[in-house]
Amino acid sequence: xxxxxxxxxxxxxxxxxxRSAVPKPVPVFVVYQTAFAEFDGKLQFRADVYGRxxxxxxxxxxxxxxxxxx
Numbered sequence: 001x002x003x004x005x006x007x008x009x010x011x012x013x014x015x016x017x018x019r020s021a022v023p024k025p026v027p028v029f030v031v032y033q034t035a036f037a038e039f040d041g042k043l044q045f046r047a048d049v050y051g052r053x054x055x056x057x058x059x060x061x062x063x064x065x066x067x068x069x070x
Contacts, residue, residue: 034048
């Protein structure tokens, strides 16, 4: 993977997809957000293309009884 920057730029310029095995596993953290705040505090909303908001919303509803309190 340790290619010179110029070689990487040339490959990117072709527009082709190049697949290479990485020498060791790389940790990846994926975040799915449909609502978030920009750096200036402005709220942004996106479509829930995976249909996850309804399931998650039930855990955020303050009127939902807390099952842990039993």
